[in-house]
Each structure stands twice: as structure tokens, then as C-alpha cells.
Amino acid sequence: MASPVFIEPDLEFIAQINSGPGLNLKKCYQCATCSVACAISHDDHPFPRKEMIYASWGLKDRLIANPDIWLCYNCGDCSTLCPRDARPGDVLNRLRKMSIKEYSKPAAMHQLFNDNRKMPWLFIIPALIIITLGFATGLMNLSLGGDRIVFAHFFPVPLIEMIFIPLSLGVTLVFFLGIRRFLKDMQTTYARLGKATPGPIDFKRFLVTLITQLPAIIKHERFSSCSENKGRKISHMMVAYSFTSLAFVAGAFVFALYVLNSHGPYDQINPVKILANISGIALIAGSLLLIKERRANARQANGYYDWYLLCLALFLGITGMLTQALRLADISWAAYSMYFIHLLFAFNLVAFLPYTKLAHLVYRTVAIAYYHYRKEETRLINLENKPIN
Ligand code: SF4
Ligand code: SF4
Structure with missing residues (x-):
């Protein structure tokens, strides 16, 4: 039997993402259309669906220093096709901005x-x-x-x-x-x-x-x-x-x-x-x-x-x-x-x-x-x- 995984959602992190223009992580229902739509997503670990779930769960430690968020060029293809208007491209863009804030000091x-x-x-x-x-x-x-x-x-x-x-x-x-x-x-x-x-x-x-x-x-x-x-x-x-x-x-x-x-x-x-x-x-x-x-x-x-x-x-x-x-x-x-x-x-x-x-x-x-x-x-x-x- 697989061992249970405990997660500690960072609520402030979720709120910070949601404060971006037009963003609401609750809209995503994990259909994965975005990962299919993204032409540069890799077969071995496709994005941005998994980033959407990490973000919805407030898993800051899996996102803020995740190189995958930097592989995205914010073209908007995924946001165009998202059936729930969850704007995954904009979520990744917001994560990159938060990542820069984390590393370029002083805040x-x-x-x-x-x-x-x-x-x-x-x-x-x-x-x-x-x-x-x-x-x-x-x-x-x-x-x-x-x-x-x-x-x-x-x-x-x-x-x-x-x-x-x-x-x-x-x-x-x-x-x-x-x-x-x-x-x-x-x-x-x-x-x-x-x-x-x-x-x-x-x-x-x-x-x-x-x-x-x-x-x-x-x-x-x-x-x-x-x-x-x-x-x-x-x-x-x-x-x-x-x-x-x-x-x-x-x-x-x-x-x-x-x-x-x-x-x-x-x-x-x-x-x-x-x-x-x-x-x-x-x-x-x-x-x-x-x-x-x-x-x-x-x-x-x-x-x-x-x-x-x-x-x-x-x-x-x-x-x-x-x-x-x-x-x-x-x-x-x-x-x-x-x-x-x-x-x-x-x-x-x-x-x-x-x-x-x-x-x-x-x-x-x-x-x-x-x-x-x-x-x-x-x-x-x-x-x-x-x-x-
Ligand atoms: S962001 Fe949109 S396309 Fe991607 S998994 Fe969520 S609902 Fe589906
Ligand atoms: S915005 Fe980023 S994740 Fe979405 S399709 Fe374009 S490159 Fe892929």
C-alpha cells in the first residue's frame, strides 16, 4: 500500500497568485487540456497542468524554484484552449514574477x-x-x-x-x-x-x-x-x-x-x-x-x-x-x-x-x-x- 502524502498548503501563496489580474485557481478542474495544448511542454514531465494543481494546493516549495515554470514563454496557447478560463499561462507568468521576488533581494x-x-x-x-x-x-x-x-x-x-x-x-x-x-x-x-x-x-x-x-x-x-x-x-x-x-x-x-x-x-x-x-x-x-x-x-x-x-x-x-x-x-x-x-x-x-x-x-x-x-x-x-x- 502506498504511504500517505501530507501536504501543507501555503494559503498566502495561493492568495498571492489569485491576486493577479483575472486569476482564480479554483476554476481549474484538472482536465489537462493545457498540457496537451502547449507545444513546448515535454513528454517526460508535461506542464502546465501539474503546476496548476501545485498552485491550487499552495505547494510553494514545488513551484518557486521549479525550472519548469521557466520553460514557458507565456504565449497564451493553453489559456486560449482552457475550457474553464483558468489562464494557466498567466498563472505561470505570475509564478515567475514571484520567483524573481524570492531570489532578487532586497524584497x-x-x-x-x-x-x-x-x-x-x-x-x-x-x-x-x-x-x-x-x-x-x-x-x-x-x-x-x-x-x-x-x-x-x-x-x-x-x-x-x-x-x-x-x-x-x-x-x-x-x-x-x-x-x-x-x-x-x-x-x-x-x-x-x-x-x-x-x-x-x-x-x-x-x-x-x-x-x-x-x-x-x-x-x-x-x-x-x-x-x-x-x-x-x-x-x-x-x-x-x-x-x-x-x-x-x-x-x-x-x-x-x-x-x-x-x-x-x-x-x-x-x-x-x-x-x-x-x-x-x-x-x-x-x-x-x-x-x-x-x-x-x-x-x-x-x-x-x-x-x-x-x-x-x-x-x-x-x-x-x-x-x-x-x-x-x-x-x-x-x-x-x-x-x-x-x-x-x-x-x-x-x-x-x-x-x-x-x-x-x-x-x-x-x-x-x-x-x-x-x-x-x-x-x-x-x-x-x-x-x-
Ligand atoms: S488550467 Fe484549464 S486546461 Fe489546464 S487543467 Fe485546469 S481547467 Fe484544464
Ligand atoms: S503559455 Fe506557457 S504553458 Fe501555456 S502554451 Fe504557452 S508556453 Fe505552454
Whole structure:
């Protein structure tokens, strides 16, 4: 006779999921249509039906560090076909958000992104930091003159470094601590579910898996498997690739500054400048397309958290392009003001990276790599145990 299983429902966890827009876990009657509908669900452990039952029972420990919730790309196929309108795709999306909150500390930072009344603080805080540091160090120069507009005269490079280097290091530390705990908890969760051998992760093998999985993750191969996502792939890729190439452009300008001692501004025909302009336009166009698609998709729940990132990407692109246009038009007061606003958006993007939806990029990548690492581990164990004929 099978031994009884005791469960301890976490009622607060259930209430937190149900507080998502349009969500009510009681609607699910476990028909499993969603798992059949999901094109990227795996035969060995299909989702999202089992996640729906775990969530309904308040089994937080089986969900919050379960890599399966990160295999979903929130296409909405399952929600469309759910006969009870239980919105399984949105439930998984909510679980991912709760998972990020669990691992990216401090938890108080997440409050800033869940309450639209706090949005002004997302800009007031960086503005105060930049202005205070600028005046305290005497590096910010407000008496701007000269023949041409040079942003480094307004915000000298040491001031930018003083703000963005500690900021980037802080963000890296938050991610490092979060991911270290996330990996450990994923291993514990899978071991508890009988999907992994208990014990620590072999980091060397995990890194090799991560590297081998990166091309498929970058190409969004699984993303376009869902029928609802096929049309969204172009906009999604435009935003993702423009962020990547803008990061490359920033790196190239840092290299030019420190290694080549070149201070700019650069010609419009400079290849890196051309790449920056193409990426800026792609970022604006991709963000607008994503906003249009989200508005048109009534089956996908959209909260402030989802809209914030899309609008941030859009305004980052717009202020960046406007800064350049105003510089070329030689309207100095407007160009310097727009540059300051652009810096506020850039600060927002970097500082709040572990707390916004952009953190998905990091947690999803790690979860997908862990999933494949675990699969390989199972294959090796099966090979070891295979009888020799
Ligand atoms: S979420 Fe909907 S489709 Fe999935 S098991 Fe529940 S009722 Fe069925
Ligand atoms: S939202 Fe899409 S990817 Fe996620 S579980 Fe549903 S069908 Fe699968």
C-alpha cells in the first residue's frame, strides 16, 4: 500500500497568485487540456497542468524554484484552449514574477515596480543621485558654451563612471547571490520530486551545458514553437537584439575612450555609430510592435509590471535618438536636457534590472540550462544502470 502524502498548503501563496489580474485557481478542474495544448511542454514531465494543481494546493516549495515554470514563454496557447478560463499561462507568468521576488533581494525593491503610484520615485531617485554626486564632486558643468555640443562637458566621464560602475557591480552581486540560491533550490526541488539525484550540482558540467544551450536560447528557438508566438517573434527579437547590440556599442565606446584615447563625438558614418543608430531605431520599432501586440491580445493578462518594461525600452530608445537629433540640430539646451533624461532611463534600466521583467533573461537562461543539465544527468545514470548483455 502506498504511504500517505501530507501536504501543507501555503494559503498566502495561493492568495498571492489569485491576486493577479483575472486569476482564480479554483476554476481549474484538472482536465489537462493545457498540457496537451502547449507545444513546448515535454513528454517526460508535461506542464502546465501539474503546476496548476501545485498552485491550487499552495505547494510553494514545488513551484518557486521549479525550472519548469521557466520553460514557458507565456504565449497564451493553453489559456486560449482552457475550457474553464483558468489562464494557466498567466498563472505561470505570475509564478515567475514571484520567483524573481524570492531570489532578487532586497524584497523591498520589488514594491517599487508593483505600485504605479511609486513610479515617480523610479526617476526622482536617480535624478537626486546624479545631481547630488555631480555637485558634490564639482564634476557636473552647467555653464555650457563652446562651438559644439559635447555631452562629456556636461557630464564628464569620471562622473558617469562614479555612478554606473558601482551600480553595475551592485546589480551583478544581486544576481550572483540570487542565482546561487536559485540553483541550489532548483536542485532541492527536483530531488524532492524524484527528478534529480540529491546532492550538489557539478558546476563544471552545468557551465558546459549553459554554454551549449546559449545559441538556442539566443535564437529563441523554443519561443516560436507556440502558435500564438509566431507573430510576436519579430518584435521580440528586435527588442532583444537591439539591447544586445547597444550593449556592444557601449563597450566599443568605452574601448575607444580608454584604449584608443578617442573622446568623440563620432561621425555619423562611423560603423559603430551606424550600428548604434540602427539598434536605436530597432528598439523603438520593436517596443511599439510589442505594445501593439500586447494591447491586441485580450487573452494575456497585462499588469503594470509588464507595461513598465515595455515603456522603459520605448522611452530609452526615443530619448537616445532625440538626444542625437537635438545635438545634430545644434539646440544645446534641449540636447543637454534630453541627455539628462536619457541618463535617467539608462539608470533605471541598469539599477532595477534584477527586479523588473528583464531579470527573466537571467533566471530563464539559468533554469533552461539547469533543465538540460538534469536531463543529461538522468541519461548518464540510465546508461550506468543499463544491464550489459
Ligand atoms: S488550467 Fe484549464 S486546461 Fe489546464 S487543467 Fe485546469 S481547467 Fe484544464
Ligand atoms: S503559455 Fe504557452 S508556453 Fe506557457 S504553458 Fe501555456 S502554451 Fe505552454
